[in-house]
Amino acid sequence: MKRLKRAVRACALLLATLATVGIAAHGTAEAAAKKSFKLAYTVYIGFMPFSYMKSSGIMKKWADKYGIDVDLILANDYVGSVNQFIAGEIDAVGVASMDGLTMPAAGGVDTSVFLITDYSNGNDIVLSKTAKDVKELSGQEVYLLQYSVSHYLLNRALQKAGVDPAGVKTVNISDSEISAAFVSQDAMKHAVSWKPLTEDMLKVKGATKLFDSSGIPGEIMDVFIGKTETLKDNPDFAKAVLGAWYEALGILKAGGPKAEEMRAVMTSAMGTDAGGLQSQLDTTHFFYTPADAYAFLTAAENAKIWDSIRTFCFAQGLFGQGASSVDAIGIETADGTVLGDKNNIKMRINASFTKLAADGKL
Structure with missing residues (x-):
């Protein structure tokens, strides 16, 4: 969507x-x-x-x-x-x-x-190739479609983890590009997207789901x-x-x-x-x-x-x-x-x- x-x-x-x-x-x-x-x-x-x-x-x-x-x-x-x-x-x-x-x-x-x-009860996901916890995103770049529900999900994940959202740099990328870029570009370590785009992203070696929308039911x-x-x-x-x-x-x-x-x-x-x-x-x-x-x-x-x-x-x-x-x-x-x-x-x-x-x- x-x-x-x-x-x-x-x-x-x-x-x-x-x-x-x-x-x-x-x-x-x-x-x-x-x-x-x-x-x-x-x-x-x-x-x-x-x-x-x-x-x-x-x-x-x-x-x-x-x-x-x-x-x-x-x-x-x-x-x-x-x-x-x-x-x-x-x-x-x-x-x-x-x-x-x-x-x-x-x-x-x-x-x-x-x-x-x-x-969404898990369709929207925060994922990373290197981090194992949302707290590790502090000071990092996270790729997502800015000003979208992906951006909202990241903010809520950071808030719940006690991390100031201002301490994380969001990098805008379109929904049509994010999946292929996450799969092919080593420099892209962290991202937020939604199904079905995340299905291939989660297959990347080391990729971990850090947070998803089931953590904020109804939002x-x-x-x-x-x-x-x-x-x-x-x-x-x-x-x-x-x-x-x-x-x-x-x-x-x-x-x-x-x-x-x-x-x-x-x-x-x-x-x-x-x-x-x-x-x-x-x-x-x-x-x-x-x-x-x-x-x-x-x-x-x-x-x-x-x-x-x-x-x-x-x-x-x-x-x-x-x-x-x-x-x-x-x-x-x-x-x-x-x-x-x-x-x-x-x-x-x-x-x-x-x-x-x-x-x-x-």
């Missing part, structure tokens, strides 16, 4: 501004009348059930129930899909929760999480976001998506012939094999039921997670030059807690649709 790079922030903020102006100019009448919606997702294990939802007709069945059309789009470019969302070209997009905060929300787009799919969330106004004016869109999602997840959890069919679709969409798919499933915590998802979203711990995320993002300058403090952007969690400016809430965790699903009211 391609994660956020600083190089795209200026473009993202510009598109966010244009999108906001467009909304103000057209008002809410057009949004209220929508019957066709576009949802984009990229190749990542937490989003792959959408490929089955499309090919099996499950998404169409739920969309038909609400008298709407929902087009599921497998996007080639992660950042590009987020920019399309900001510009209003698509209605919802799958993101790492941190990117939802630093791109559309930080850019001024009132954004709501309406579905949580999973959290690297994968979610689907929509513009708050769109979801308010068109609740049937979110209901249809969640209805289809939990039907698909129920098939995957139950096992049997249908689950094998679903696994085959996911495997093909990811360009991997059965073993590769299982490896990623093993280190991904899916919320298989809406009740589990709702409990996670409304727990007091969820607000603490968002506080950790926003603190990292502000420290890295990802709120933009106009942000004078970590409180510049308001985040409203599902339990009603507001972090930051209550008059500038741009990220909202909306668990109402998950609650409807849990109560069997979709």
Whole structure:
């Protein structure tokens, strides 16, 4: 899954501004009348059930129930899909929760999480050819995609080990280059990345996993976001998506012939094999039921997670030059807690649709 790079922030903020102006100019009448919606997702294990939802007709069945059309789009470019969302070209997009905060929300787009799919439970890894403990990274260079969840994972690993993150130099490298470079370049000793990229990296002689996302359960969330106004004016869109999602997840959890069919679709969409798919499933915590998802979203711990995320993002300058403090952007969690400016809430965790699903009211 391609994660956020600083190089795209200026473009993202510009598109966010244009999108906001467009909304103000057209008002809410057009949004209220929508019957066709576009949802984009990229190749990542937490989003792959959408490929089955499309090919099996499950998404169409739920969309038909609400008298709407929902087009599921497998996007080639992660950042590009987020920019399309900001510009209003698509209605919802799958993101790492941190990117939802630093791109559309930080850019001024009132954004709501309406579905949580999973959290990384070992998919994201800090690894080294020479170090055997996170503490040994002090004073060293660590290669990663800067300002991404890899960067966040490294910071959290260092904090937990009692190491000042400022004492470690991060070196930016793209997700398309990091695996081959770690394998072939002796000078690259330490790195942070995610599956499946890390599978070859861990095969390098001496390579050791120092820390992974299972050490910070729930902090690297994968979610689907929509513009708050769109979801308010068109609740049937979110209901249809969640209805289809939990039907698909129920098939995957139950096992049997249908689950094998679903696994085959996911495997093909990811360009991997059965073993590769299982490896990623093993280190991904899916919320298989809406009740589990709702409990996670409304727990007091969820607000603490968002506080950790926003603190990292502000420290890295990802709120933009106009942000004078970590409180510049308001985040409203599902339990009603507001972090930051209550008059500038741009990220909202909306668990109402998950609650409807849990109560069997979709």
